[in-house]
Amino acid sequence: MATEVGPTPVKAPASGGTPIHHGPKGVGEDNKILSQAKWATWLLAPTIIALGIVIVYPIISAIVMSFQKDAGLDPATGLFTAGGPAGIQNYVNWLGQQCAAPGGGTVACPPGTLGAQFWSATQTTFIFTIITVTLETILGFWMAMIMARTFKGRSLVRAAVLVPWAIPTAVTAQLWLFIFDFQGIANKMFNTSILWTGSEWPAKWAVIIADTWKTTPFMALLILAGLQMIPAEVYEAAKVDGASAWQRFRMITLPLVKPALMVAVLFRTLDALRMFDLPYILTGGANNTTTLSILVINQIRQGFNSAAALSTITFIIIFIVAFIFVRFLGANVVEQSGATGKGKK
């Protein structure tokens, strides 16, 4: 960091109070750089400490906890005792869906335990992610194309589109719960009597519909930002060359908007993999709508340490997905400049 400062153009100014002034007087250029670097270190330290406290510490702490057994009941006193080290048992239990057996050892988790839901929750999480992100990308793109045009009342449309995104998710979930009520609007409008939250696929679609409604505006805005980066001249040139609307979309809009689009898809995917509030409020996780996050929260109430193992597993899953996106699909979050060339090899 400090090396990049290089030979500084800043000469010690006459006015007092600047950091450089505090350095020893009459020193050479080297010392000045050094004192600047020292100063930079002090300036950066609070941020690094803050990051350490809010990011590094919880992650390490969770990983340490995940290698501990959960507190067990001492049959003699009826009191809980600390579990002690567990090795990788917590991880083995989750991945193999094993539960503690009454006589010691483990058995396959019976239905009705959280352990029995790991793989189905993983599957559900990915189903939700794939379907919602696909729908949101298509609809968001379409909304962005509309918003990118110049027409009367455009700012009104842009503001209106933002409304679902502005509503807190928990409130959204409660609204959709009313809509999907047996006597709710959804059934009244289509004259159906579907038990939306009471059977598997309707429950899944209820979650998907609510999530799409809520987060499409987010996609639309990110894509809109990308669309507005494309200069109008490019389109004009293409028109002059006789490109059809479809060709213009495919050959100009898509490649040029791709960096913004990939970032939007990456954000939404990571977000969707953590989905919690919507299914938790709409269905309580019934009918196979339990996501990994819901499973973690439920497990916390039954035992911290194995919840820590589960959240570490979830973390790794999300990390792998993010890695695949960045490495192979060319989602370039950090350096905007090199974005277009990547991932095409």
Place this chain on the structure above:
Amino acid sequence: MKAKLTATAALMMAGVLSLSACGGNTSSTTAGGGDAAGNLDGRGPITYVQGKDNTGAIRPLIEKWNAAHPDEKVALKEQTDQPDQQHDDLVQHFQAKDPNYDVMSVDLVWTAEFAAKGWLQPLKDKMAIDTAGTLPSTVEGASYNDTLYTAPQHSDGGILYYRTDLVPTPPKTWDEMMEMCSIAKENNIGCYSGQFKQYEGLTVNASEAINSAGGSVLGDDGKPNLDTPEAKEGLNNLVDAFKNGNIPAEAITYQEEESRRAFQEGKLLFHRNWPYLYNLATTEGSSKVKDVLGMTALPGKDGPGASSLGGHNVGVSVYSENKATALDFLKFMTSEETQRFYATQGSLAPVLSSLYDDAELVKKLPYLPVLKTSIENAVPRPVTPFYPAVTQAIQENSYAALKGEKSAEQALADMQKSIETAGAGS
């Protein structure tokens, strides 16, 4: 340059290490960390912790106490109105051995967990309280391993509401009620509903069905006891009613409010709900059952059924430094006077048997006699330190049975196994 980076890294590590050092104390849960024998004579200011007060009763009560005890004032700490968050807040403060959480309102189903963690002061010897006039089922719900850990304060039980215009004499047993479903069919409405969405309310309803048929979720030894003909009959009562339409199919999505709305709109003949329904159903303008609202005890096998017990108790933290004051305040909070105040002010059902026969109170809360029968026959929801796992097992498996995805027999077998693994611990 390297030196700078190392310095920064060292700083960062120091921060992390000092944090993990203090984190170590809280994350490793050792039981019995508190000193149950200490501070028994301590007197001084204390704090009372409870969820958000919706009754408007707690502030006047505390003012009254503070006026009488200027040296032992009570400060009120209100949590959110979400039970899960209240639970987690208490757990965090207990883990931190916080001496500033002296007295707290404890939901019935948390009692065993907190007691087994060694966080609640056992109410015995010097800390003993008198429970002579208290309804026995509420005392049972406040105890763990035969020791009283909390003082019952207010209770809650299920009531069977029915339509007096359609049902001349209310049913006493489940079978009688099912026979009366022909009335519902003639009038083209649903017959019966409780709460059957997969959530805590389903645990309440499923345990009621099992207990009412003579079964029980946990045996006296705290081990699951679901592999019995009685439990099977109980769960099958609900399964069959769903199958033959006596319970309308949409009831699988009902929580309290959805089911109350259906009943108030005149779409149900019989309805199981809590006492709170009474006020709303008799006063809300949209209610179609205003003048035809009947109440009776839940139907059982041969007589009144076994309601699941709800309610809150008052407990003292083992980490409190002023336990003598805490005990006095606990007695004050569970006194007859306070319970009467809660009943009139906040419609919270008392736990003292005598108050249920009090003419003045009954006039104000007409459901009290029925509720008394309900609570007298009530069975606390499974008293176990593994309650979260137990309720999960009951909810998920009974939900599958009600939807016809597995037989009642299979559902009970799975419940049994799930609860066994929860208790097996590590």
